[in-house]
Amino acid sequence: MNAMIDDETLDRQLREAAPYIDDDGFTARVMASLPAAQRDPRWLRAMILLGLAILGSGIAYVLSGGFIREGMIQLSNFPIWLLLVFAFGCGLVVGAFAVIFAIRKTPEVRDLTRLEF
Amino acid sequence: MELTDAGFIARVLANDDQHAFGELVRRHQSSVRGLLRQLTRTDISLADDLAQETFLRAYKNIRSFRGEARFSTWLYRIAYNCFREDARKRKELVGVDEAQLQAEHDPQTVDPGLRHDLMHALNLLPRNERTAVVLCCQNGLSHDEAARVLDIPLGTVKTNVLRGREKLKRTLAAWGPN
Numbered sequence: 686m687n688a689m690i691d692d693e694t695l696d697r698q699l700r701e702a703a704p705y706i707d708d709d710g711f712t713a714r715v716m717a718s719l720p721a722a723q724r725d726p727r728w729l730r731a732m733i734l735l736g737l738a739i740l741g742s743g744i745a746y747v748l749s750g751g752f753i754r755e756g757m758i759q760l761s762n763f764p765i766w767l768l769l770v771f772a773f774g775c776g777l778v779v780g781a782f783a784v785i786f787a788i789r790k791t792p793e794v795r796d797l798t799r800l801e802f
Numbered sequence: 803m804e805l806t807d808a809g810f811i812a813r814v815l816a817n818d819d820q821h822a823f824g825e826l827v828r829r830h831q832s833s834v835r836g837l838l839r840q841l842t843r844t845d846i847s848l849a850d851d852l853a854q855e856t857f858l859r860a861y862k863n864i865r866s867f868r869g870e871a872r873f874s875t876w877l878y879r880i881a882y883n884c885f886r887e888d889a890r891k892r893k894e895l896v897g898v899d900e901a902q903l904q905a906e907h908d909p910q911t912v913d914p915g916l917r918h919d920l921m922h923a924l925n926l927l928p929r930n931e932r933t934a935v936v937l938c939c940q941n942g943l944s945h946d947e948a949a950r951v952l953d954i955p956l957g958t959v960k961t962n963v964l965r966g967r968e969k970l971k972r973t974l975a976a977w978g979p980n
Contacts, residue, residue, distance in 0.1 A: 689971040689972065689974075689975045690971055690974065690975075692967060695939065695967060695970060695971060695974075696939040696940075698920055699920060699924070699935070699939045699940045700939075700940055700942075702920040702921050702940075703836055703921075703940050703941075704836070705832050706831065706832040706835045706836055706839075707832075708828060708831055708832075711827075711831050711835070711850065711853070711854075712824055712827045712828045712831060714854060715824075715827050715831075715854055715857045715858065716820065716823075716824050716827070718854060718858055719820060719823070719858065719861055720861075720862070
């Protein structure tokens with residue numbers, strides 16, 4: 686009986702003994718067996734959403750009577766710096782939501798930030 | 803700059819990009835096929851069929867990959883499930899094989915031409931110990947990751963790795979030059 690090797694040596698030898706298996710057409714066979722990619726008509730979905738948004742806005746405008754028009758006139762009387770601050774604030778809120786959504790949807794960024802969602 | 807696994811996965815998720823998935827297959831095919839060859843005791847044809855099934859399932863279920871574990875760990879888990887299902891179908895025993903145990907206790911019965919062959923010694927281990935050793939020692943998974951892949955308690959993985967290592971060392975020492 687010979688002396689036994691240590692764990693570290695054994696692990697190293699195991700890693701070295703594992704041969705790299707050449708692809709040899711394996712990936713091509715897998716790709717051939719995949720179901721056909723679903724081509725989402727993304728442009729159609731975008732157009733439908735845009736159309737619905739415009740339609741909704743139009744209906745809201747008609748149903749509101751003069752409310753929205755009066756609101757716009759009142760808004761136009763505000764000082765320009767106040768409108769800029771308001772627009773900037775809105776942009777910040779929307780931007781913050783966009784960043785959170787992007788992090789949630791992107792595994793690479795999520796790993797980078799190590800945030801739990 | 804080469805994309806990471808997460809980058810390719812993001813492409814698959816966003817655009818159903820099969821080329822990106824193909825790149826993932828190319829990257830991981832060797833380790834997945836290697837694991838399955840160990841599990842099936844070097845039945846290359848069966849191992850490759852199971853590997854193909856593994857990647858097909860991975861593609862179909864990629865939306866369930868939440869990025870909490872490494873992509874390779876997730877693939878190993880699918881591969882192991884494929885192997886277990888196939889073994890059940892074939893009514894194989896998933897556990898200790900008597901013939902293996904006998905050979906293990908009597909290393910002198912092994913073909914002298916195979917002495918010092920680490921992979922052969924690995925094949926003599928009972929399946930649960932062999933799988934744990936392959937995952938942890940050969941593929942570098944942590945005990946915790948291996949426990950998730952094999953769906954067994956962490957303590958069992960540690961025990962299997964420990965026992966597997968000891969048996970391997972004993973077998974190799976017995977086969978070594980006198």
